[in-house]
Amino acid sequence: MxxxxxxxxxxxxxxxxxxxxxxxxxxxxxxxxxxxxxxxxxxxxxxxxxxxxxxxxxxxxxxxxxxxxxxxxxxxxxxxxxxxxxxxxxxxxxxxxxxxxxxxxxxxxxxxxxxxIPVHKLLGSSRRTLVTDITISVNPPQQMAQDALDAVARGYDCLKVKVGADPALDTARLAAVRQAVGDEVCIRIDANQAWTPRQAVRILNEMQDRGLGLELVEQPVPARDLEGLQYVTQHSWVPVMADESVFSPADALRIFQTRAADYVNIKLMKCGGLTNALRIAAAAEICGVECMIGCMLEAKIAVNAAVELACARSIITRVDLDGPVLCSTDPVVGGARFDEKRITVSDAPGMGIQGIxxxxxxxxxx
Incomplete structure (x- = not known):
């Protein structure tokens, strides 16, 4: 061929x-x-x-x-x-x-x-289904609370809440979301590099002081500030996940060796595809660092590839693959099935994509 x-x-x-x-x-x-x-x-x-x-x-x-x-x-x-x-x-x-x-x-x-043979089986898959979170965009607190309620009504039990656009409002945003959905829903937050290290520690500890029960925070500081990321990891009461700081297997290994973050988010678009994502996952397995599989704002072709990887690597313990369900429709024929939070990988040869x-x-x- x-x-x-x-x-x-x-x-x-x-x-x-x-x-x-x-x-x-x-x-x-x-x-x-x-x-x-x-x-x-x-x-x-x-x-x-x-x-x-x-x-x-x-x-x-x-x-x-x-x-x-x-x-x-x-x-x-x-x-x-x-x-x-x-x-x-x-x-x-x-x-x-x-x-x-x-x-x-x-x-x-x-x-x-x-x-x-399906790609996930080529990679040694151990599961056929995944459960993803869903993203709650940055908005005024009450709108975010309503968006969170709508997500829970659709069956989601883990929310990835965007913060950082206005640090003074971030705690109010999270408080409104937590009050709306109750204590049983998992909340993880993503600051997208918006805070300084000291600001991040202050905000995160304030959030935990208020009983917001956050699972983790993604990339609280600028991507290149590894010392700052390490500072937040050491001083925050909220576990830290590196995202934009990890573009390559070498970046991931540096995070692992310096303990600059508690977790790492693998995204195919940052690392150049499945080939390098597999290398990051292998390094994570050796170092004992759990990973999330994430995506940019992508339709099903790219997210489908991430599903293939996640089904084959147990070190990937968290899933943020909501791109297709954020779309108003899914025009991609074939591939994984996205039924709100539940994702089922295809058993068709390759990745199962038939067209658009x-x-x-x-x-x-x-």
């Missing part, structure tokens, strides 16, 4: 409600889809969201990286030589992790199709 064509398209799907964080506000998914065509007729699918505030990747940058750097390196290559071909993807220029992730997952998809419904994908011809 040889790669004969790399085709790109733009996927556009409205969200149920605007997605708001300390870094950005978005009202629809606008992702780049990668199709790898082969001489057997098989097609491998990948997807990359342009998440400039986090990865630095714009839509134009993703398109350019795939067309100018990655596609020339892999065209004509044998899919069965997966290790070599994925290495070519990772070495095709510096950075561009989202473009690399999209092509990398499409290669794994083809490899599974070639050998007629008409009207949602616009092909980008050279």
């Amino acid at each position: 040889k790669i004969t064509q790399v085709r790109l398209g733009k996927l556009s799907v409205p969200l149920r409600v605007p997605f708001k964080t300390a870094l950005r506000t978005v009202d629809r998914v606008e992702d780049i889809v990668v199709e790898l065509h082969t001489d057997t007729g098989a097609v491998g699918y990948g997807e990359a969201p342009p998440t400039g505030p986090i990865t630095g990747d714009t839509a134009g940058g993703i398109i350019g990286a795939v067309r100018e750097l990655i596609a020339p390196a892999i065209l004509g290559r044998e899919v069965d030589d997966l290790e070599s071909v994925t290495a070519l993807v990772q070495s095709a220029g510096v950075h561009n992790t989202s473009a690399k992730a999209a092509v990398d997952m499409a290669l794994w998809d083809l490899y599974g199709q070639l050998h007629r 419904q008409p009207g949602y994908l616009t092909y980008l011809e050279p």
Whole structure:
């Protein structure tokens, strides 16, 4: 099975409600889809969201990286030589992790199709179902409380609450959410790099003093401030998860060795796809550090790849794969089934993606 064509398209799907964080506000998914065509007729699918505030990747940058750097390196290559071909993807220029992730997952998809086995089984899956949290966007306290109640009514028992846009309001936001949903619902928060180290410790300890019962906080300080992250981990009463601080296996190992965080969030778009995500998970297993599997604002193709990984690695103990359920509809045919909080992986060969419904994908011809 040889790669004969790399085709790109733009996927556009409205969200149920605007997605708001300390870094950005978005009202629809606008992702780049990668199709790898082969001489057997098989097609491998990948997807990359342009998440400039986090990865630095714009839509134009993703398109350019795939067309100018990655596609020339892999065209004509044998899919069965997966290790070599994925290495070519990772070495095709510096950075561009989202473009690399999209092509990398499409290669794994083809490899599974070639050998007629689901990717999660290739990776040694131990489970077929996952339970995800759902994100509550930054808004006024009472709106966040209502959004949390709506999520619980839909069956969610773990909420990922965005904070950080206005630190003075953050405790009030969390208090309103906790009062609305009661003590039995898990609440984890994500500050998206919004606080200084001392500010983070003060806010987090104040939240716990008020009995808000937070499970963890994601990335409370700027990504490059590892000393600050370590300070928060040492002084906060809330466990700390590194997210934007971890783009590569080397980043993860540095976090593990310095104990700069209690947990690590693995995202395919940060690390360049399944190949490097597997390396992060392996390092986490050796160091005994639990991981979350997360996503950007992605539709089902990319999130589906993360599901394949999470089903195969027990060190991934927390799941934040709500991208598809934040969309107003799911135009992707095949792949994992997302039934609100419950995700069931597909047993079809590869990743099980069959295509995209008409009207949602616009092909980008050279």
